[in-house]
Amino acid sequence: MKRTGDQIGGSVMFASAPFVFTSLSPRQAPLETGWAFLEPWRETLCSALAPSKGPFYTGAPNGVSATFKLYPSKYKEPQFRVSDCTLCVEFPADQASRQDGARLQRLREAIEIFDRLSAVNNAVFVTLLAKAMEPDQRACQMPVWPTWKCTLSEPLAPDDSAAIKSCVTWAELLGCPADPWEYSPEFRDVMEKLQTRGVMHTGIRHNKVVTASCVSLYLEDSPNGNKADFAQGGSFMSSLVSGRSTCRSNVGAPELERKARLEHLAVVYETVHSFRNGAILSAFADASSIDRLTLVKAANDKHDACLEPLHWGWLAYALWGRTSTVSIPTLRLSPMDLTEELVSAVEAALQTNYPQPQRGSASLYGFVDILEGTELRPCRRSSLALVLSRDCRCRAYYDPSSMGSQANVVVPGYGICQVELEEGTIEFVSDEASTDITMQEATGSGGVRSLIVDFWRLEDDALVTRLLRLIGRNLKSLALDFSETSDDVEVDLSEVAVACPMLKELRLEGCNASISTHNEALRNWGIKKLEIYESRAVDGLETLLSDQSYRTARGLVELAFSAPPDSMNEHFFGFSYHGMPAEDNRLPREYVSALMAHRGELVIKEKFPVRPKLAMLSPPIPL
Structure with a gap:
């Protein structure tokens, strides 16, 4: 689907006039009679709403749906908490209904009306659509903002144009290719009424227009699917990740193309299936235009590992292999079970530059x-x-x-x-x-610039820096969270400096830190931001901060540190805790003093822009 960001029926989904999104009080009184003008539109919308089955419900047999988050989820000012609500709208798949343009236009306009209603009077919105919401959302004391998940009610007929064409718009897929750009008079009348109702005095003005960034795709894939499922899944993944399909199949899977940039791609594993997941991960060997990638295992407990060593071989090959040119700014892995077998799999994949190394000669x-x-x-x-x-x-x-x-x-x-x-x-x-x-001579110019890892199990502390030596050469930012591990973990900063020489930002959580050797890599380490949370000890850090022969001492911009509540020292931050722990659990006084000595020091907040710098250094041009 080349035009992924097309709005339903070619509409811009909302009038462009700005209005106030309200900051609503807790759940208000029952529905007032003055809102009866919405009843015909409620009936139209409810006739197409599917029962809620959670945020990953697609409602489409082929597993593909378009999701519109029409209410902005990010604000310029602090807002109180809100609750999200996914409403599944099923568009008809039978030929007769798909040719009823007036009915489809009214359904599309009903979505827009109720999305606007959620901002004007959230209590009325919840009351009118209560039957389509989860019980906890109906009883929620916070505003409920809708996410509209548009799907097909059933598979398209084999001779439907949208099923035959290799390139379709979302409007064609949902049956609205000929919808007019203009709104109906009834729609405009309702929107004018909403514009004048229930407007609070605290809110943010926002032009509510849907862009391609508001559209998300969800693909549900079963490891036991037939060959048609596999072909379509491979075509979808290669198109989604690399921008275009790698192969055509003999089962009629269409060729797809993605032109928009992916802001965030999340892959959620519910089962770890070696063959299917290996195929998915292979797509990242040809990745393009992805800002943030998240790989998550939907684990029920800590005994359910994230990715098996076999899958780490695929990741290592795709993102850090010798011939890799892929560049993904941010990668997050959660949760992770770090074992000797996993690190060995990464080593073998990088050594052979192949995702599933076999025994034998190079x-x-x-x-x-x-x-x-x-x-x-x-x-x-x-x-x-x-x-x-x-x-x-x-x-x-x-x-x-x-x-x-x-x-x-x-x-x-x-x-x-x-x-x-x-x-x-x-x-x-x-x-x-x-x-x-x-x-x-290829050395792998691609890779990941920012890595975030949440650990659940750790077989040996030394495996952390051993893994970083393999994949951390080009990292600029690193965040490691050990707070869910059962044992005390120690990270050697001098080893991290060797493994990640280009690192600018480091965040550690739930571990102790140490400096075993003051090597050359540590002296040249250009860390700008260092955060260590819930740490009982950081041995040697005071030298790193006070000795001007270390680059970190001269260039560190931001430092944050916290100890676990049960080891906080009464001298730290200048206040005491009730029920202080034993003396041997407290932070050493001299260490706290070394940290506090840097309070108030002037630092370089940001570099002077290059263009003004060039203007100052350039010779004057004679008039």
Whole structure:
């Protein structure tokens, strides 16, 4: 779907005139008779609302839906807490209803009216749509802001134009391609009434216009799906992550293209399925235009690990591999179970530059240049034929002694596939035999700039810095949270300095910190912001802050530190706690003094802009 940000029916979804979003008091009185003019619109909307089944409910058999968060979730001023409410609107899929333009336009306008109502009088909004909400939302004492999830009520007919075309807009998919840009007179009359009702004096003016950033996609994929599901899932993932589909399939999956930039992509695992999740993670080897990536395991308890070592091999290859050019500014992993097996999997993947290393000589790894139109078959899905939609150089593994004329190649969005080698056209070139200087000297220019990890289990403290040595070379920001681990964790800052030499911001939570050796990397470490929370000890930090031979002592801009409540010292921050702990749990007095000695020091808040600096240094131009 090329025009991902198209609004339903081509409408801008809201009039552009600014109005006041209200700061509402707790749940107000029952519905007043003065709101009866909304009843026809309520009936139209409720006829299409599906029962709420949680925020990940799509209501569409194909698992794809468009979500509109029309009420802004970010404010310029502090606001009190609000509750989110997901309302699933099912658009008809049968031919007769999809051709009823007047009915579809009225449904679209009803969505806009009730979204505006949620801001004008939230209590009336909740009362009118109570049956479509969860019980806790109906009884909530906070404002309830709606999220509209638009789906199809059932699969489209095979001959429907939206099911046949390879590129459709959201308007075509939901049956509103011919809707007029103008609103109906009835709609304008209702909006004028809402404009004059219930406006409070505390709020923020905002032009309520939907943009592409307000549209989100949700794909639900089952590891037990058939080959059509796999083909469509691979096409969707490669298009979503890299901007275009890598392959065509023989099951009619459409070719997709994404042109908008992804602000945030979240992948939530409910089960850890090695084959399917490996295919998903392979898409990131060709990622483009993603600002923030989150990988989350929907774990029920701490014994349910985030990602298995096999999947970390895929991540290492895609994001930190020797030939990777992918750049994702921010990556978050939660929760994480750090083990020796996991770190070894990362080491093996980076050493071979292959996501699933096999035993054998380095000569078994290389590349295969595959031409557009070449047929591929996913491993373990040999009945599914994929056709490469563009020329592609694929990372490959080939053992002539056991694989005959077939090589395994990494295809973004589909995982490892098999390709038939042909002399003179499709050939395997091993790393040792390659004459490509670019490939021989590649060191991985891509990667992640900001890494956030939430740990649940840690097999050994030393594994933290060992993992960072493998993936932390280009990191600018690092946040590690150990507060959910059961044991005391110690992070060696001198080892972190070696592993992450370009680091500017470091946040540690729920661990102790130490400095084992004052090495050259530590002296040259250019940390600007250092935060250590819930720490019982930070050995050696006072030297790092006071000795001017350390770059950190000269350039640190922001320092934050806190100890756990049960180890806080009465001298820290100048106040005492009731029920102070034993003396051996307190922060050393000399350490607190070293920290407090820096209070009030002048620091460089931000660098002087380059353009004014150039203007000051440039010679004057004669008139």
